[in-house]
Amino acid sequence: MDGDSLNAIVEGVKIGRSRELGRAVSLVERDAPESDRLLAEIHPRTGRARILGITGSPGAGKSTLVNSLARFYRKQEKKVAIIAVDPTSPFTGGAILGDRIRMQELYTDRGVFIRSMATRGFLGGVARATNDVVDLLDAAGFDIIIVETVGVGQDEVEVIRTVQTNVVVLVPGMGDDIQAIKAGIMEIGDVFVVNKADRPDADRTVTEIMMMMSLVEEHGDWVSPIVKTIASKGNGIEELDAALEKHRGYLVTSGELDRRNLERVRIRIETQLKERFVGRLIQGTIGAEGWKSLLERVHRKEESPREAASELLDRVHFDTDR
Amino acid sequence: MDGDSLNAIVEGVKIGRSRELGRAVSLVERDAPESDRLLAEIHPRTGRARILGITGSPGAGKSTLVNSLARFYRKQEKKVAIIAVDPTSPFTGGAILGDRIRMQELYTDRGVFIRSMATRGFLGGVARATNDVVDLLDAAGFDIIIVETVGVGQDEVEVIRTVQTNVVVLVPGMGDDIQAIKAGIMEIGDVFVVNKADRPDADRTVTEIMMMMSLVEEHGDWVSPIVKTIASKGNGIEELDAALEKHRGYLVTSGELDRRNLERVRIRIETQLKERFVGRLIQGTIGAEGWKSLLERVHRKEESPREAASELLDRVHFDTDR
Numbered sequence: 292m293d294g295d296s297l298n299a300i301v302e303g304v305k306i307g308r309s310r311e312l313g314r315a316v317s318l319v320e321r322d323a324p325e326s327d328r329l330l331a332e333i334h335p336r337t338g339r340a341r342i343l344g345i346t347g348s349p350g351a352g353k354s355t356l357v358n359s360l361a362r363f364y365r366k367q368e369k370k371v372a373i374i375a376v377d378p379t380s381p382f383t384g385g386a387i388l389g390d391r392i393r394m395q396e397l398y399t400d401r402g403v404f405i406r407s408m409a410t411r412g413f414l415g416g417v418a419r420a421t422n423d424v425v426d427l428l429d430a431a432g433f434d435i436i437i438v439e440t441v442g443v444g445q446d447e448v449e450v451i452r453t454v455q456t457n458v459v460v461l462v463p464g465m466g467d468d469i470q471a472i473k474a475g476i477m478e479i480g481d482v483f484v485v486n487k488a489d490r491p492d493a494d495r496t497v498t499e500i501m502m503m504m505s506l507v508e509e510h511g512d513w514v515s516p517i518v519k520t521i522a523s524k525g526n527g528i529e530e531l532d533a534a535l536e537k538h539r540g541y542l543v544t545s546g547e548l549d550r551r552n553l554e555r556v557r558i559r560i561e562t563q564l565k566e567r568f569v570g571r572l573i574q575g576t577i578g579a580e581g582w583k584s585l586l587e588r589v590h591r592k593e594e595s596p597r598e599a600a601s602e603l604l605d606r607v608h609f610d611t612d613r
Numbered sequence: 614m615d616g617d618s619l620n621a622i623v624e625g626v627k628i629g630r631s632r633e634l635g636r637a638v639s640l641v642e643r644d645a646p647e648s649d650r651l652l653a654e655i656h657p658r659t660g661r662a663r664i665l666g667i668t669g670s671p672g673a674g675k676s677t678l679v680n681s682l683a684r685f686y687r688k689q690e691k692k693v694a695i696i697a698v699d700p701t702s703p704f705t706g707g708a709i710l711g712d713r714i715r716m717q718e719l720y721t722d723r724g725v726f727i728r729s730m731a732t733r734g735f736l737g738g739v740a741r742a743t744n745d746v747v748d749l750l751d752a753a754g755f756d757i758i759i760v761e762t763v764g765v766g767q768d769e770v771e772v773i774r775t776v777q778t779n780v781v782v783l784v785p786g787m788g789d790d791i792q793a794i795k796a797g798i799m800e801i802g803d804v805f806v807v808n809k810a811d812r813p814d815a816d817r818t819v820t821e822i823m824m825m826m827s828l829v830e831e832h833g834d835w836v837s838p839i840v841k842t843i844a845s846k847g848n849g850i851e852e853l854d855a856a857l858e859k860h861r862g863y864l865v866t867s868g869e870l871d872r873r874n875l876e877r878v879r880i881r882i883e884t885q886l887k888e889r890f891v892g893r894l895i896q897g898t899i900g901a902e903g904w905k906s907l908l909e910r911v912h913r914k915e916e917s918p919r920e921a922a923s924e925l926l927d928r929v930h931f932d933t934d935r
Contacts, residue, residue: 326919327917327919327920327923330917330918330919331916331917331919331920334914334916334917334918335914337914338914348671349670349671549912552912553908553909553912556908556911556912556918557908559918560907560908560911560918560921560922560925561891563918563919563921563922564890564891564894564922564925564926565887565890565891567922567926568886568887568890568894568926568929569883569886569887571926571929571931572886572890572931575929575930575931575933576931576932576933576934577934578934581934585882586875586878586879586882587875589878589882590871590874590875590878592656592657592659592660594653594656595649595652595653595656596652596656596878596881596882596885597648597649597652597653597885598649598653599882599885600882600885600886600889601649603882603886604886604889604890604893606931606932607890607893607897607929607930607931608897608929608930608931608932609893609894609897609898609928609929609930610898610928610930611897611898612898612899612900612903
């Protein structure tokens with residue numbers, strides 16, 4: 292791609308034109324060579340969007356909730372982007388007919404951007420790709436960016452660590468399931484939603500969440516609220532919005548927003564460093580042939596993977612500041 | 614830990630003593646400083662175990678299948694290890710009472726080793742930890758090592774890429790679900806299992822898998838067989854074993870086993886390189902204070918994460934062979 296074409300994309304993204312935004316998203320998704328300059332150009336315009344994570348098991352009704360939330364924000368004339376990192380999400384293609392019809396309205400609304408991220412095949416991982424796409428959407432003027440994940444797997448945890456407010460969605464009657472996932476999920480929930488709250492045991496689920504929260508170490512002064520919703524009917528969405536606004540206020544006044552944004556920066560730089568390093572290291576030391584023989588030696592049990600890594604790292608030197 | 618204690622652990626692992634094996638597993642799980650030497654010492658004894666992956670959605674009956682398979686191998690007096698990387702697996706703690714009773718027999722059998730890996734909190738990731746534990750079990754003389762995963766998320770894909778034979782478990786009536794996951798899952802299945810095959814639409818599921826397989830690019834001469842099982846009754850386990858043996862034969866005669874083992878070596882060295890590099894880089898160049906200011910600069914939008922990564926990488930030099 293020549294410089295002019297890239298400039299056109301950058302300018303298009305800055306004014307929120309969907310055609311250029313779509314092309315920019317495709318470029319960063321596959322980590323095209325232009326990605327560095329593209330993301331550097333739009334980076335000064337990032338930092339305005341509200342970045343929400345919606346996490347929960349398949350079947351918890353996350354997508355229906357995202358759908359209702361998006362419609363709620365559209366009524367307030369906010370621009371909404373949805374990124375689905377969940378392989379079972381209707382946004383990702385696993386929709387039953389009812390879902391598809393409900394979503395049609397969103398798909399044809401120019402104030403809504405929907406993108407699904409497969410959970411494999413992204414150079415540098417889906418977390419890398421998701422964060423780059425979030426930057427583009429942020430720079431393009433989207434007010435709310437919703438990232439939907441299943442919340443299992445390290446890669447998804449990495450995505451979750453880079454949102455500002457994380458909503459954990461549960462449904463009544465999960466019982467043992469909640470037990471199984473509680474350790475990780477309880478710590479990441481800034482707001483809990485008990486969806487399908489017209490089921491008889493919804494209140495028991497609320498109580499279970501409260502009990503489990505009491506077991507988890509507290510993080511600062513924030514006590515995660517629990518909101519009951521029936522997403523398919525739009526019930527409880529206003530209450531959820533109120534809880535999200537309250538958390539936004541907490542993030543700002545406590546300084547936690549800055550802390551989370553800094554953490555997001557740290558994760559992203561480190562991801563880039565790790566991704567680019569191995570290729571350079573091999574090229575700069577033993578070369579492709581040497582790398583092949585090293586793999587063979589470890590394969591023949593002449594050394595362990597860790598010994599091989601240590602040897603290579605001993606040949607790395609740095610320009611120091613000190 | 615002093616050298617003598619570590620030697621005792623190494624020797625205990627080599628003769629398959631469960632007490633020392635348990636301690637060794639704990640050491641590598643948390644990537645304790647002793648891990649390097651421990652894994653180097655036992656590395657020459659690895660490479661004998663059969664490493665199986667069992668992947669499928671929650672509810673597909675993976676754990677029941679693993680259970681039946683383990684009992685089958687025990688009757689042949691093979692030593693079996695089970696590593697559960699699935700947060701909803703009964704092995705990981707999400708068991709309903711019936712599962713627990715069925716598994717009790719395995720838990721008290723000294724020829725069976727069961728370990729669950731939480732999907733977060735491992736230094737260097739669950740894939741790193743799983744592979745290190747597989748090495749220990751291999752060196753300790755386990756004949757069959759079964760790694761159970763949910764199969765979503767990049768981290769799990771990394772685990773799957775390091776097994777020798779991967780079994781994908783599906784259940785009848787998933788319909789759209791299969792559509793949603795097919796892209797990734799079809800490519801990794803060496804053997805497919807349609808579990809709960811007494812359900813009326815089991816044959817339709819078999820047909821669906823065959824149709825989807827025909828869409829996926831072929832990898833070598835192997836055509837993945839589809840086995841119907843009713844794991845809860847032990848039905849189809851012999852057929853599954855036959856399919857696994859056939860794949861083992863294919864791996865050996867085609868040279869694919871060597872290729873997969875080499876790939877496993879490559880992934881493991883690269884993981885180590887990436888994990889250790891960032892800390893060294895910061896220490897060797899700008900130091901902790903410089904790192905902090907760099908994060909602040911990116912946070913203030915003065916540069917992008919990728920620009921920051923490039924600057925740092927430009928200060929890395931290598932001892933070359935050439």
